[in-house]
Every structure is written in C-alpha cells, then in structure tokens.
Amino acid sequence: MLACVTSCALIGLEGATIEVEVDIAPGLPKVTIVGLPDAAIREAGERVRSAIVNSGYHFPGTRLTISLAPADLRKEGPAYDLPIALAILAATRQIPSDSLNKCLVVGELGLDGSVRHIYGVLPMAALAAARGLETLYVPQSDAPEAALVEKINVLPVESLNAIVAHLSGLLPIRRFESTIGFDDETVEAPSTTDFAEIRGQEHVKRALEVAAAGGHNVLMSGPPGAGKTLLARAMPSILPRLTLSEALDITRIYSVGDLLHTSGSGLPLIRQRPFRAPHHTISHAGLVGGGRWPRPGEISLAHRGLLFLDELPEFDPRTLEVLRQPLEDHVVTISRAQGSLTFPANFMLVAALNPCPCGYYGHPTIECTCSSALIARYQHRISGPLLDRIDIHVQVPPVDFDKLTDERQGEPSKTIRARVEAARQRQTKRFQAHAHVTCNADMGVAEVREFCGVDSSGRALLKAAMRQLQLSARAYHRILKLARTVADLAASPRIETVHLAEAIQYRPRQQN
Template identity: 45%
Template sequence: MSARSYTVAFEGVDAHLVEVQCAITPGMPAFSIVGLPDKAVSEARERIRAAMNALAIALPSKRITVNLSPADLPKEGSHFDLPIAIALLAVLDIIPKDAAETTLALGELSLDGTLIPVTGALPAAMTAARENRRLLCPAASGPEAAWVGATEVIAPLGLTEALRHFTGQTPISPSQPGEVIKDDSLKDLRDVKSQYRAKRALEIAAAGRHHLLLIGTPGSGKSMLAARMPSILPPLTPEEALETSMIHSIAGLLDQGGISRARPFREPHHTASMPAIVGGGRRAQPGEISLAHNGVLFMDEFPEFTRNVLETLRQPIETGRVLVSRANAHVSYPCKFSLIAAANPCRCGFMYDPAQACARVPVCGKEYLDRISGPLMDRLDLRPEVPPVEFQDLDRPADGETSATVAARVARALVFQSKRFAGAGDIRTNADLQGKQLEEVATPDAEGRELMLMAAEKFNITTRGYHRILRISRTIADLDESPEVLGPHVAEALSYRIVRENE
C-alpha cells in the first residue's frame, strides 16, 4: 500500500519539486518521516495525527513511512504538513490516488485540521505551473499563488474542505489573484526647499539605477530627499513585480495575497547585522538588499554601519546578486537595487560651519569618511554635497518641480533604455552596462573624450570610476533625449564625483 503527492523545498527563490511517498506496511505501529527533514518537518507527524483524529479518521495500527524524495535535499519548514497528509489520505483510499499525484501541495496543519498560511506560495505556484500540476494551499495563501495565472489554485480553509473537494462532494472554486496594493504614502519632491543640485542627482540616479551618496550637515534634507525617491520612479513592470513579489513571498511580506506595483523602499537602521542586510539566518532568508530588488535601499548614517556590513555590499552592487553561504545552504538571491547612502561630513556633522565645527577640522572629516573604503566609495556613482538650507529659503513658498514632473522625465529616459536594451538579457538600465555594450552606447563625442582624459589624469580616476562616469553620462543624455553622449553630459557627470585623497 503506497501513494504519493508532491510539494516543494525552497532554496532561495527557487522551489525544487519534492515527491512525498507514503507507504503502510505490516509491523509495529510507528509513523516515520525520512528524507533529510528538519525539526519542523519531523514534528509534522504529531500535527497530522491530531488533525486526522479531528476528522474522525483512525490511522491503522501498522508502520507508516513517509519518504521525501530526493532524499539528499534538505527539507525545512512546516509547509510539508499538507502534502504528507494528502499522501496519507490517498494511501488509505480516502481520496483518489490520481488526484493526489496531480497536485502540488503546501500548508501547515493546526491540531483541529484547519490550514495555516505559509511563506513561499508564489514560487510554489510557479513550480506547479512548470510541472503541469494544480496547487493546493491554505485559503489565506490562495490569492497570492493565483497571481501566477498558469495553474489552478485550490485554497481550502482546512483538511475537511480539501477532502470534500477531492472526493467531489463540495468542489472548491479556483482562487482569484489578490488586489493590486496602491501606495498612497508617496511624498512630493517639491516639499524639499532649495537643494536643486541634490534633486538633480536624485533624478539621474532614478533614471539609470545609479548609486547615490548624499553628504551634508545634519538637518540639510538628506533623509527627505531619499524618502521622495519612490515618487519619481515608474511602477514595476509585470515581470519586475513578479520577481520582487517572489522574494517578498519567501520572506512572508505579502499582505493578504496582494502584489504592489510600487518599487520597494527599504531603510535598515545602522545597527542592523550582516545577515539582516545581506541575508542569512537559519533558513538563509533574504536580507534587505534582496528585499530592495528593483527598488531603493536607503542607508542613513552610512559610515556608522559596521565595516563588515559595508564591505559585503561591494560584490552585490557590482553583480546584482548575492550568494548567502551557510554550513547547510548556499542560496543565491537577486539584488539589483539603487543604493542611496547618507552621511554627515564628520562625526559631529558641522565641519563646513566655522561657528560650530570642532577643533579637529579637517582631520575629523577625513577619519570619519575613511570608514567608507576606497573600493566601496568608487562604486557610489553620484556624490553631491547637500549644504544647509538658508533660513530665508524656508520662508519662501515651494517653487521647485513636483515629483510628477520629474517622474515624467525619468519615465521617458527609462523608455529609451528599454528600447535600447530590448533582447539584451539581464541588461535593463544604464547601470547594467558592461564592456563592449558600454563602449557602443556610452562613448562620448570628441569634446567628451577630451574632457574624460583630462579628468582621468588630474584626479587619478580608476577604471571602474571611468566606466561609471560613462554610464552616468549616458543617463544624463537620455534625460536630455540625446542620441549621443556630448561634452556637457560628461561634464555634469564628472561634477557629481566628490574627490577624496585616496582616489
């Protein structure tokens, strides 16, 4: 007597198919789960016993063995409860075996048989669609899984409803996708008085997914500027929304199965640990840089983050992926984000104000910003200073551009890039340009090349810095709707690179 059902084991955003084999054989009564289960999976047998008892189903006084295949793949999480229960009901001939075999299930069982929502319903639905199976999941997870659209999603409230569905007594209608969540918290860029240069840098960063470092005295508006970045970014494309939502599904951040088209905006505190920023923990969960995929990562008080955290940002910034390596897991997450870092010019923050600066100026400023290593600083494309706002400017009515006006220019620039990079694989914005493609689309005219050569010799610009200036110049040209990168575009790009002594 044997039967099987199917579920998934998560490895990052990838959901690997797992075959749940259940056999009942003569012998001493026992209930064993094998196939490299963790503690939560091993405890499933007690939850299943109680749930079966609540349904008035008596388990036979024989040996019940459940094998999770492939046996060498680690199985973690409580979502194995439901597929094990489905395989057990099939081997007892309570539900048809063919129905169990054509179903991919995930869900946690409570002791009374109701189903508790679990994380990862969206990537599980992707695997179910790929394997041409229906998905069985808790009712609360159904709207999230239904966004895939390529597979039938059955979402019962409990094991009783699932049993009645499989036996044809009370069929359950397929779940419908959850609502698109509207973000009504966007703040207008016009609220920021003065700071026209910093606003322009913010616009360039949004138009090309460049990384931005804002340096200024306390209260100059750095956090206000960063908080308004989402208001000038276009909505996520359907492909980007699915990518981002899969990561948020693994992290359990999707609310009521709804998917947001707004770009993520993550702002971790400077006391956050390395696993919180990069990813990790017991199940190698995604960190803040992955949760900010296709969006913005704002790191205020940038030099106050620990050195280990700052240095681990270098490779993800360059490659757009992060590898979380642990003793029992090696998981890769996407993390293409726009980094906005904010820092004071020195520890006290008033290096540029003679009336308030300490006696250690300018040594204190150099020591403070030296917490940001040269290689990391080289990866920050735009580095405008954010000076204090004059009091007379605070009394004036807002006269800058609204977020809607800036967002329209950013959207047009991104349309140019999407057309330019159509069919170019992972390249979506100017920040992704590398090698030959960078030379083809971002090589400036004669005036721009001469300016770049002079700047490289005078300021000792690194090769990485040179390529980043080319990318910024290409973005500025896109904002100007110019097919070529001209000298003024290169000049503006160079003006946003703050020169440090160690560069």
C-alpha cells in the same frame, strides 16, 4: 499500504518537487519521518494526527513511515502537513488514491484541521506550472498569490474536511480566479514626501533625478538637519513605475521571505518599488542574506528598488564591504557547506553621511569640535573601492532661513517622475537586444563602448578629469554611463560635452 503525494520544497527562490511517501506496516504505534526534515517537519506527526482525528477520520494505530524524497535534499517548514495527511488518508483508503495524480499539495495544518498560511507559494506555483501539473492545492489565504501564475488550476483549501470532500467527489472546490490586474496607469506612486515640499537643495534634487533616471548609486554628505534623510525618503515618489516582470521578480523574493502579508498593500503582487532602510546595527546576514536556511537579505529585498543606508560610517565596515560584489554583479551568492544559493540584488544604493562625528566639519557657521585625526578616522571607515562604486557624490549644505520660509513650492514629484520615465523608455528601446540590461547603470563595458561614444572635445574633457581627479578605470566607465543618463533626460541622441561636464561634477574631489 503505500501512498504518495507530490509537494514542494524551496531552494533559494526556486521550487523543487518533493514526493511525500507514506507506508503503513504492522507494529507498535510510531510515526517516523525521514528525508532530512527540520524540527518543524519532525513535529508534523502530532499536528497531522490531531488534525485527522479532530476532522472525524481514522488515524492508523500502527507503524507509520513518512519519506520525503529525494532524501538528500534538506526540507524545512510546515508546508508538508497537508500532503502528509492526504497521503495517510489515501494509504488507509479513506480517499481515492488516484485523485492525487498530477497535482501539487502544500499547506500547514492546525490541530482542528484548518489549513494555514505558508510562505513561498509563488515559486511553488511556478514549479507546478513548469512541471505540467494540472492542479495546485494551497491554503485559502495564499490562493491569490498562487493565481499570479498562469496555466494552472489553483484550488483554495480551507480545511482538511473541505479537500477530502473535494477528492471524494462530494463537494468540489471551486477554482480560484484571480481578479488582480496590473495596469501601469493605475499604479499610484507610494505615499511619501513630495519633492515640492522640500525647500532649497535644488542641485541635490537634480542629482537624485539623474540617479532615478539611470538607476545610479548616490552618496549625500552634509551636516545634521540639512535634509539628507528627507530627500532620500522622497526619492520613491520619482522612481519609474514597475513593469509586470519586475513586479513578479520582487513578489517572488517577498514570498520566500514571508513578507507579502506585512507589505501593507493587502495585495499578493508587489506594485511599488521597494524602499528598504535598515538600521546601522544590522548584521552581515541581515544585509546580504544568510542563516542556517538561507533567506534573502536587505539587498535582495531592495531588488529593483532602493536601499537607503543612513549614517553610513556607523555601519560595521566589514558589513559594508560585502556590498562591493552585489553593486557590480547585481546578485549575491551565499555559500554554505551544503551548497551555494544565488539571490538577485539589483538595487539602487542611496547613502547619507555626516562629514565628521559631530557633523559640523566645514559648516559655515557652527564650529566643528572634532580633531583632525578623529575626522580622518571617521571618513576612512568607508573604503575607497566602495566609494568608487557610487556614481553620484553630492554635498547637501544647510538650508538658510529665507528658503525655509519661502511659500513658493518647488517642482512636484509627478513632473520629475514623468521626465524619469521618459528617460527610462529611451533606455528600454536602446537595450532591446540586451536582455540583461534594463537601465544605463546596468551597462557593461561592451555596452558602454557601443552606446556611450563621445566626440573629440568630450575625450579632451575626460582626459583632463582623469588626470586632475585621479579617476580609476571603473570611475571612467561610470562617468560615461552617468553622462548617457543626463543625455537621456535631455532627449539627446548623443552625449554632448555639457552632459559629460555634469557627470564629472558628481565625482568626489578627493579619492579616499
């Protein structure tokens, strides 16, 4: 007796159809699972056996062969429990075999027959819709996530008994109707520090506004306690609201990483730009992604959001160097013997560092205790090529007493955010014919040539800056992109000399 149920595997951020085939043949009682399963799948036999028996159905006491096809694709996770159980019930004719046509089934089984949460439901639902499958059976807790995909019937399954009753026509499961809307006007800014509460540092606030408006990378340098971390953590409050397509891209990554249920929003759709702040002890795989079964790293979890690296020189230099390619290409490719996977990594990098190990090199009142050799060694922990990929370098000086005790508040984040969103709207209109470009920082050489033209005085200023600051060709293009953002904030159709001057001042005075 043979039965087949369609299920799904995850390959990076994409789904792949898996045919779960069950064959029952005479012989000693034994369950054999083939098709490159991992340990969780090899243990599925005992979970499925207990779930079927405890739900009141018959489990065959003969030889049972379960094949997960295609056989050359590695499978992982407990999402195959429910399709295996249904295939066994269909093979033993306890449910109609034709009731499983044109549907996709995923879910983990408890020993009592309950259906538990699995990760990666969103790409699975997208695959079902793309393959023209009519129905998707998912755990009840994952139905809101699956329903984000249109043109597919999502049926939430609470238990093995419930889906058997549905397939037998006794008690149909009602289709899940999503009530999740996405209205830009109703998405509030994340609960973070407001820029109005930060005293002083007006030039740093301006630099962060420019960075948010164009999606540029930022490096803040200053002594301990000057406010670098506070400014970085306040930055999400001025980032532009997510579009629906961006929200779905981020949600797909968090779904595969099994982080939707820990995001804190309680919703299946990510509605705010990610803010990731990994500790400096993070591993290479934790930052860029990896593992035996590759998973997205911090740079992918920060996609369309902000990656904050505090105490930048304390990170392992070899770990930092892997950021070079993602900062340029906005994707990261993880290669293993079985193949390569590509994850999106279009993030804003915001980094903070002290000028020396003690933190007080160049401080106006506190003497530095570090030797010149120690300072040089500390500063050279960050390579020149990595620094060259950061658009904005800004000094964060200590805040004096008068500014700290000033009762007057600065400009609120809401006002700054309005200017940032207006600048982003100008960029969206400008790049309508360039689908791969969403903001000024994404521009390539061709787009810079098309949209970042300057007049003769601007060219003279750039020539002098290239000579005096010893700028690379990459830095030259980044200055033009930065100047385009400054012009967008000023609602200027052209890049003026004053916009170029502000962009040039954000370059470091000395190249490492």
